[in-house]
Every structure is written in structure tokens, then in C-alpha cells.
Amino acid sequence: MRYLYYGLFVIGAYLVLAMFPLFVLLVGPEIPGRGFWRELSVGLGFAGLAMMGLQFFLTGRFQGITSPYGIDVVYHFHRAISLLAFIFLLLHPLILLFSAPATLGLMNPVAAPEWITAGSIAFFAFALIVISSLYRQQLGLSYERWRMIHGYGAVAAVTLSLWHMIGVNYYLQGDVKRGLWIAITITWVLALLYIRLVKPLLMSRQPYTIEAVIPERCSSWTLILKPEGHAGMEFKPGQFVWLTIGKSPFSIREHPFSFSSSAMHPEKLAFTIKELGDFTNTIGSVSPGTRAYIDGPYGSFTPDRYQFSGYVFISGGVGITPVMSILRTFADRHELRPLLLFYGSKEWEEVTFREELELLQCQLNLQVVHVLTAPPEGWTGEQGFIDAEVMGRYLPQQRMDCEYFVCGPLPMQQGIRSALEQLGVPAEQVQSESFNFV
């Protein structure tokens, strides 16, 4: 319940902050309206900009904002609400042109006042941000270049929008209202500065050294990190961080990875990473002794949020990583509750951590069910995909009292969720995180 109320508070605060700048316009001496459509156009412009400005907070990885929902939900919300804000901003000139076609002449940058041109450029900057986010891969943009466009483009768009609003000089007449809007804009930009300057500065004071790079099965590598001159990082099992390796913490080259180590050992952190892309393909060549920086921990994919009488884990491929963190933590805590792991892999030789899982079955009240899509000859275990039938054979009778953790590719997550629904498991007891943003 605590997370529910706090979540309501966070979304309520978001709505108040998104609408506050609109209410500011009505404060003070009465400003006559100029017809419904024109005022709707203006209102959408202000509201759209306020929503865009708040994105700096949504993407700032502030624990206070992410903790009730999980950072993946906040990022998906950011993506969806940005599209709506962009539609608002698109409607602003469209309604204006529709209700007063003479304004079309204002679009000519040669003859238009500077503040009109500033508004037009701001709109195109927002369009660039949205399009580059929706179609990054189709446009062949690297993650780093996309982040640069996203960050610098957002600051430029918001600043130009402020210039546009002040230039129009209708609702922002008077020092108080103008000052308030400038203060609001500065707050947005400060949030970005916190992310890009203050946070990296804090990270630079808590560096880590890569102690070992251990090859694992299935083209995966485990990085062992030791803190340099500090106690390390407290985290909950199943959480993740943004990791910067061999670069300055001010670099925009950082990537999210789940802990695979026990949360009981903040002084020795491990991340198991599968070779899946440009950056992860280079993990194996990272030299021990390389410096690393960590931003985190984040995520709500952890059994430490709610108490259940048992836990069921369903993972596919490298999705085993956060589950290993949970199981290792449980082993360190001498956990007695029943645990069940469904672990989907292609081949037996590709099963990452399979030897350690055998050991963990002895230490914990744990049953591991391997499900292989390409089993070896003579395989007597489960084969194919993890579905309702497979799970139904192993789930305990009191399955409603368990919490479920699903980690793997998005199609697998969707399949498992519907399978669990068929088995009567309430959706709110199924935890998963998805990071397929751009």
C-alpha cells in the first residue's frame, strides 16, 4: 500500500507541475481572451511546453520519482507523454493557422519577428528529438549520438520556446509572470544539469576498479568490480545500474546492466553481460584494472519490496543475471522459503551458471527446471518453450501465494505473462522490467 499511495502522490505532483504554468497565466490583472480557438492554441502551446520541460525530471533517474513505479515504467511514461506533448505543440500552430489563416505569413523566417522564428525552430527541435527517438535504429543513429541530440536538442528547444513566449508578450506581460516562467524553465534546465554534471561529479568520487573479467557460458562475461577508497554500493537483489567503463563519468557512454552478485556483498559487485551489440561485444576485451563508474542502483525487480511465502523465477538467456543476484543473496541470507526457477535456454552447453545453480539447489529450498529449445540427445528434461503446460507441472498448489519474476526478451515476457494469467496468477504478483526504449 505504501508504494500505491506514494505512486499516487508522484503522479499527482506531475499533474500539478504540468498544469501550474498554465494557471500562472491567469494570475494577476485580467488579460482579455482572443476567442476560444486562439486561446486553445495558446493553452496547448504552454501546456505542451510544460510537459516537455518536466521530461528533464522524468529522465533524471531521481529515486523519489522512480521508486514507486520502477524506472522502466517511468521511462515508458516519459516516452508516451512526450508524444502527447509533441501533439499539443503541433496543434498550437495548426489551430492558430486554422482560426486565423493570416498567421501563415508569420512562418516566413525572412519577414517574421525573431521570436516567431525562435518558436518555429523550437518546434522543429522537438520534432527532431521525437523522430530520432522513435526511429533511432532505422536512421542508423548510434546510442551516443542519439543521446547528444536528445540532451542538447531539448535544452535548445526549451530555451527557444521561452524566447518565443516572452516575445509574444501577451500572457507573460509583467515581471512576476515572466519571472515565474523563466524560473520554471531554469528549474527544468537545472534538472538536466544535475543529471549531466552533478551526478557524474558524485560518481567520480566513488570510482571502481575492474578486478576480473570472467568468461561464462553463452558468450557472456562477468565483470567483478571493487570499490576504490569507499565501501561500495548498497543495493537490493535484482536491481541494476548504469555502468561507465574506461571513460570519464561525464561521458554519455553508459549502459544499464543488472547486478549478478549478492546484495550482501556491496564491497564486491558483479555484472554478467552477454555479447549482444556494439558495446557488449567488447566486454571480453576489458582489461582488469580499468576504472569504472556506477550510477545506481535502480529498479523494482526485487523480492525485497513485498513479502510472499514463495518465489517463482522465469528467465530466458541472459535474463538469468538478476535472478542470480536474488538467489545468491537468498543463499547468503539462509532463505528458507520455497523457490522455483524456470530457465529457458537453447542448448545445454549454453546454460549460463548451470554449475552454480546445481550448488544453490543444495543450499536453498530451490528447484531449477531447465527448458531447452535444442536439447541434446537423451535429454529427459523439459524442452520447447516455457509455457502454461510446463509451468503447470511444477508450480506448487499454493501458487497464488507466490511472487513471480520474469526476465528475458520482450516476446518471452509477454508469453509468460499470458501463460501465468491462464494459470490464475494475479497480474500484480508478476514482476518484470523492460528496457526496449530507443
Place this chain on the structure above:
Amino acid sequence: MREKYAMHLALASGGLIFLVTILFALVQSPDILSASVQTGADVPHPLAGYESCDSCHGREGMMPYPVRHLGWSNNSCQGCHGRDDAAAP
């Protein structure tokens, strides 16, 4: 599921903000709910023969209107600015 949840949350929030924006537009255009009210200053000259307000009051005219009037057409001027009968022609 979590993506859908976030999308529903965003749609609900965006919808609410849109409704408040409509409310803002309504508050600022009471004429849509009641009879039109003139709020601008009276026109200090005859209107007959001077229908093309932009000729003198456009941004390039002799007596340009304030910047905030940009976008209004000639037909809309008298919506707010009436004839001051006492004014000299």
C-alpha cells in the same frame, strides 16, 4: 504489460491536461458562453470607407497595432473595437 501500464498512465495524464487546457480556453473566451463583449478601445474615426484596418494598423502601417494582435483579420477588428460616436471624423 508495464509498457501498457505506463502508456495508460500517460494517456490519462495527457487527457486531463488537455481538459484543463480547454477549460483555460473557455475561461479566456467567455463570449463562447455568453454574448460577445467588446473589450478593446473605441475606434476614433468613422468606419465607413475604412474597412481595411490592416492598411493603416498592420505591422507595416502608419499606426501599427500591438504585436499581440498578429493573426487577426480585418473582419475581426470590430469584434472588440467599436465606433466612438463622439469622436471627430
